[in-house]
Amino acid sequence: MLSVDISKFLRADGPDKVTGSGRYSADISLTGMAHAKFLYAGVASARITTLDTAAAKAIPGVFAVLTQADVPDIRFGSVADRYLFAKDVVRFEGEVVAAVAAVDADTAQRAVDAIVFEYDALPVVNDIEAALEPDAPLVHEDWESYSARRIVMDRNIASQTILTLGDADAALADADLVIEGRYIADASHAAPIEPRGVVAQWEGDKVTIWTSSQVPFQARDGVCETLELPTNRVRIIVPHLGGGFGGKCGFHYEAHIAALARAARRPVRLVFSRREEFLAPDRRREGMIVELTTGLRSDGTIAARKARILLDYGAYSSDATFFPHMAAMHALGPYKIDNVYAESSAVYTNRQxxxxxxxxxxxxxxxxxxxxxxxxxxxxxxxxxxxxxxxxxxxxxxxxxxxxxxxxxxxxxxxxxxxxxxxxxxxxxxxxxxxxxxxxxxFPGASGAYVKLDSDGKGVIVTGAQECGTGAVMTLPYLVANELGMQPEDFELVYQDTSAAPYDVGATGSQTLLNNGIATIEASYQIASRLREIAASMLEAEADDIVLENGHAHVDGSPDTAIPIARLARRANHTGMLIGKGARIAPPDPKTSISAIGDQGVxxxxxxxxxxxxxxxxxxxxxxxxxxxxxxxxxxxxxxxxxxxxxxxxxxxxxxxxxxxxxxxxxxxxxxxxxxxxxxxxxxxxxxxxxxxxxxxxxxxxxxxxxxxxxxxxxxxxxxxxxxxxxxxxxxxxxxxxxxxxxxxxxxxxxxxxxx
Amino acid sequence: MTFTLASSLEEALDAVAAGATPIAGGTDLVVAARGGRTPLPESLVAIDRIPGLDTVTTHEGGLRLGATVSHATIASHPDIVRYFAGLADGSALVGSPATRNVGTIGGNVMNASPAMDTGAPLVVLGASVELASVAGTRVVTVDDLWTAPGVTSASSDELCTAVLLPAQPENSASAYVRLEYRRAMEIAVVGAATRVVLDGDGAVTSVDLALTAVAPTILRVTALDVAGSSIAAAADAAREAASMQATPISDIRASDSYRRHTVGIMAGRAVEAAAGRAAGEQISVPVNRAFGIGAPA
The missing domain is CATH 3.30.365.10 (Aldehyde oxidase/xanthine dehydrogenase, molybdopterin binding domain)
Structure with missing residues (x-):
């Protein structure tokens, strides 16, 4: 347990958030900034026949109007099944067709309304069971050309996992009792309190993007992939994040706004309405049909379970290719069963x-x-x-x-x-x-942090981790203070800035403190070690015998002769600075004996x-x-x-x-x-x-x-x-x-x- | 866009006569505009600072509620809670504490939503509204005011200046209950308000019943003849009449058949609550919380 007192945990970002002094993405305002609005499909499935932006561009105060024709012709996503803007067809109502930057939001909206967008309606795939019929219309006609490494795809099946352990059919045949059930869950939403905002500003060939993202490094990678930029010319900064609950994972509109800002030759800001927050982002909790068959022995133990699961995947792959595998694990459950079979499929539909x-x-x-x-x-x-x-x-x-x-x-x-x-x-x-x-x-995974102590003995934690409201990043000062015998208030945080800090997966998979806590503690060890060396030389002792406690260093057993850490820090500037770095390396996964087709690693x-x-x-x-x-x-x-x-x-x-x-x-x-x-x-x-x-x-x-x-x-x-x-x-x-x-x-x- | 900050009723009436839309709390106008449903009117006149428009005064044995009296005031005003409890029940359920602090009775009444929580109570209490214009003032009963969803019989140059609550019969009390899926930021799925008059022996003399969100306007239930019956029998009759006379639609909030069933349940519970109050039982405002109606406590 920690020696530092965390029982009265005070979040460093608390006062900002409570008093209103905190800045969120929508609060960012830059000189000459233009305002963005999107044209959405508004229809779930259609072939575009006309997309004419001339009238919109002619409106005074409109600086840029972009469609897929104006950005690199790059298909992206976990199976590369989508473009930044709709290309030829639209596959869900919230798909972005065009983007406008204008002098103010009203002008931008008028320009959106002036875009000539005509289409022929296509059949709507709106039911995950009907979507599996042999004659069902395909959400993606070109699915066979997608780059589906390790992912099993078949027509409207976007990702399928089949799990087999033992012999479920035989065990069911031998079971004393077989119970079947079918369960249907509707889709739902993350509904964070803050509708997202994105601001982009170019300086030369570098772009800085402020965005409401839970995963700034992923957002950066999305911008780099779709706009063909190296990572070191894209800087993502996340101001305070007004909640995410997963809805702000992934890469969303950072590239749209960066492209708009480049075309408009000025900073551009996008702020979503609540309606847009519901309709557009590719982060909805999927609807699901779960069919379970369980065989029981008369003593009440479970002999076997089979599961058939269909997930409403929506129109595009976001990060959801592993969902069938994960859903299967949860439909089988934390139970002792030796014979299981699960067939779990994510099904493309013309939905978000x-x-x-x-x-x-x-x-x-x-x-x-x-x-x-x-x-x-x-x-x-x-x-x-x-x-x-x-x-x-x-x-x-x-x-x-x-x-x-x-x-x-x-x-x-x-x-x-x-x-x-x-x-x-x-x-x-x-x-x-x-x-x-x-x-x-x-989810142990890669994550990095730096810690430094400056010459007055005050510290800064520079972390790649993202604070999505859980308090995970706010806990880091306690971990560092615990290692250095200091107080959490001795440390400030620099975070949510991809150019300042090393990589982290982001606020996703409950992984922030799990991984970045390890990285930050490792960085602290290096500083603790340097402090002990300096103290040892001053106290004429062995470094291993130095104790860091209450903001001081002393020789173990002699607490009366203690040197303030601030004094050690001052000296460190002349003897090698107090800089620590840490990087989490994930341990190997526990072994399993199950067979998985379409294995997504869970x-x-x-x-x-x-x-x-x-x-x-x-x-x-x-x-x-x-x-x-x-x-x-x-x-x-x-x-x-x-x-x-x-x-x-x-x-x-x-x-x-x-x-x-x-x-x-x-x-x-x-x-x-x-x-x-x-x-x-x-x-x-x-x-x-x-x-x-x-x-x-x-x-x-x-x-x-x-x-x-x-x-x-x-x-x-x-x-x-x-x-x-x-x-x-x-x-x-x-x-x-x-x-x-x-x-x-x-x-x-x-x-x-x-x-x- | 023009925005007039009226400091007197005369100024407000001039602005309304010139085509301005009155705004007080803004909980309907602003929310509708932000939600993309109805843009803000080109011309607005703010009436929330007109002196005296936000006061509750006695009036012909009853009460006169100025148009800008807030739901928070109604829900806690001792005379309203004591003599017009059904209205307090309704105001106490509107939106959130913030909505109740800025939302006004005049705005609620003139917005004319069939789902408004104060509507059914006002009907059973026999309320009227005072409509003023530069030409003068007239009084219209709420039954005659609401003509269609969002539509009133007021002309465009008229401003609602007050809601009038007449003196109530001896041995009577009112209550409003609604079906709700959550306890705040909710809109009535269905609701029912009653005023029950008892005789000296605890039997029912009369029941007035009005329903929320089951018709294009607040619906007054007719031909509810329960004179001389027990409270339980009156509640049964209210339940049946409400379900029978409702003409609900199916939408995202509920199907027509579920609304038809639950509005009867709400009506029966409203009768029991109002009768209890008329008999001297202390049932706090709002009934939904006191009885756990709609969302069991």
Whole structure:
């Protein structure tokens, strides 16, 4: 544990955000800056017949109008299936057709309206099952020409993974009981509070781009790829980020705005409306159909499981090629099963592309699996918690991919969450407790940081890591101070600037503190080592005997003769400066024994996190309105480095899970267009809806993963809540829930179905 | 675009006569413009600083609410909570604390949304609005005011200056309940307001019932003859009449059949709440939170 006091964690970016002095992308204003607006397709599937920008360009105050004809003819994306601007066809309503830079936003909009954009409508692929029919229209006629290395593609199947362990068919044939279930989840959205902004400014042949990105290095790489620039001429700076939840992962509009700024010969700013934030970015949480078949032995153990999963991929590949594989892992679940088969396909549709939203694929797949699991328990006459205890993985057990787990805490999570929520207590007739378990990997990966101490003994951490609101970057000063015997306030952060700092994957995959914490601590070691050397020479001692504590250095056992670190730092300028660097190198993945066709690398869960969520739900049977009264969430995320930050992640993940369970849903019309791209009818939970959330951690020290034995934390809390609510509602209604979200009307209809 | 900051009613009426659209809290106009639905009018006159327009005064045994009285004031005003609780129930559910602090009763009434939370309570309370113009002032009942979604019978040069709440019968009370999917920033899926009058023995003398978001305007339920019946029987009758007379649509928020069913549930619960209040039971504002209606507590 840390010697520095993190129990009263104070975020360094807190005052900025609370007082309003913080700057977000939309706050950036540069001399001579122009304003950008996009022309969107507005139609889900069409062939462009006319795209004429002459009238738009002729409007006074319009500086540039761009289409795909004005930028390099480069196809990009994880299978290279898209261009910056629509080329020949449009494949979803939010596809960017043209971009305008003008003297002000109104003029830019008038210019957008003046672009002549005509098209012939094409058939709309709007249903993932219909899309697999042999005669279904193709979203991408040219799919065979795409560069799909390692990715299995077939017509409208954009990415497919098939997992096989043991012999599921034979085991099902031998099973005492076989239970089948089909579960359908709607699409949803990340819905960060800040609609994104992008500002680009050229100086010579270099461009600086301020953007609301969770992954500035990926954004930079996207600009470099599509505009054919070397990385050192593109600088991405992220001002404060107003939330992301995955929706701001990936590369979005940085290249559009950089190209506009170059053509307009002046800085250009784009600021999205809430409607655009809903419609355009390729980061929607995908709809899903999950079909599960589980074979049980009469003793309640699981003999085999088969899963067939279809994911609504949308029109283009963002970062979602691994989704089928990840969804399959979650549909199979954190259970001991020796015979599994999963066929999981991401299906192109003429809808907004899917992409990473917090724990991508897990909430929906976990909801399906855990609803199914309560059905399994009922079928063998077992209590659903006892059933999970019996079949859930534990230390030393082998999971669905044949991965043998080191020390893990799933069973203890089940104990803590169910005891805390009062599982088994007698409840009023309109209340029930539902329980679900979930898992999620940690993602060790490349990440770098520098630390320096200046001559007054004050430090700067220069990190590639991105702060997306979780507090992960804000925790770094505590880690550094802990190594140097200093205080977190002694350090300032330089972050979210690709030209200043070494590489980091970004605020994605819950990986920030996991990897950058290691890099930052490593950088601190080098400074600590130099400080000890300097102190040793001054104190005439061995460097190994020097202790750094309370801002001073002293010889172990002689604390009375202590030298302030500031004095050591002053001396360091003459004897070799205090500069440290650290880079995380990922450990090898745990071994598995599963066969994967279309392997996307997630059969193995490094630093696997486990959780159990137990919820008490009250149901108004006359209306189907459900209210979550209490949530008990227990998590094994390894050592908890920052208790306040970690608890905040669990609380936020649970509240997001309640929204996904009950109210959050993106609906499409029969033409593939979103019906509710607005916050009034895309219903996030509010503070008034938040129930008491009790958070407990099972702190299993996990070696070779995050700092001090930590695993990741940010996404895992978003996995099991909807599933737990489903199981509570299943008890209250008397039927398993089959559709997500479990809206009041859907629940009411289920009640009617039971009654009739 | 012109923007007039009216410092007196006369100034405001001149501006409205010249074609300006009045704006007070801006919670409808600005939100509609930001949402891309309706651009801001070319000419606006701000009426939120007109002295006296934001006061609650007694009037012919009832109350006169100035047009710029906020929902926050209505939800907490002792006389409104005591004698016109159904209206306080409605205002207490509007939007968020911020919306309630700037949103006004006059704006709500003149926006004429069929989903407005104060609409059904105003109907059952027999409310009227005062419409002023440079030519003079007239009073119109709310039933006669709302003619279609977003449309009123006021002429374009008229400004709503007050909402008038008449004195209520002895042994009566009102309540408004709505179906909501979340507890803040919500719009009524359906809602129902009632005023229940009891006789000396606790039986029902009369029930007025109006419904939210199930018709092109706030819908007054007719032919609800429950004189002499028990509260439970009156609630049953309200439930049935509400579901029968509603003409809901299907949209993103709910299907027509779900609305038709739940508006009956809301009507029955509103009758129970109003009758409870009329009988002296302390049921705090808003009923939705006190009874957990729509979203169980």
């Amino acid at each position: 592309p899917s992409g990473s939203v917090r724990a991508p694929t897990a909430p929906q797949a976990c909801w399906a699996l855990e609803t199914h699991t309560d059905e399994l328990a009922a079928a063998v006459g077992m209590d659903p918690v006892a059933f999970r205890r019996l079949n859930g993985v534990d230390t030393g057990a082998s999971g669905v991919s044949g991965q043998v787990f080191d020390a893990i805490g799933l069973q203890e999570c089940i104990t803590l969450a169910t005891e805390d929520v009062g599982y088994g207590d007698v409840l009023p007739g309109d209340e029930a407790i539902g329980v679900a378990i979930g898992w999620w990997p940690s 059969s193995s869960f490094a630093g696997p996190q486990f959780s159990c969520h137990a919820v008490r739900v009250k149901l108004d049977r006359d209306t189907g309105v459900a209210r979550v009264l209490a949530v008990s969430a227990a998590h094994d995320s390894g050592t908890i480095v920052n208790p306040i930050g970690a608890a905040g992640q669990v609380e936020g993940g649970v509240l997001m899970g309640i929204g996904q369970a009950l109210t959050e849903r993106t609906e499409y019309d029969d033409k593939g267009r979103q019906v509710n791209p607005a916050l009034l009818d895309y219903k996030l939970q509010t503070f008034a809806d938040a129930p008491p959330i009790s958070v407990q951690f099972v702190e299993v020290f996990t070696p070779d993963m995050g700092p001090h034995g930590a695993k990741a934390i940010a996404e895992a809390p978003n996995v099991a809540t909807a599933a737990a609510i489903s199981n509570a509602l299943g008890k209250l209604v008397g039927l398993p829930m089959r559709e997500l979200p479990m809206t009041s009307e859907r629940v009411w209809r289920a009640i009617q179905a039971v009654g009739s």
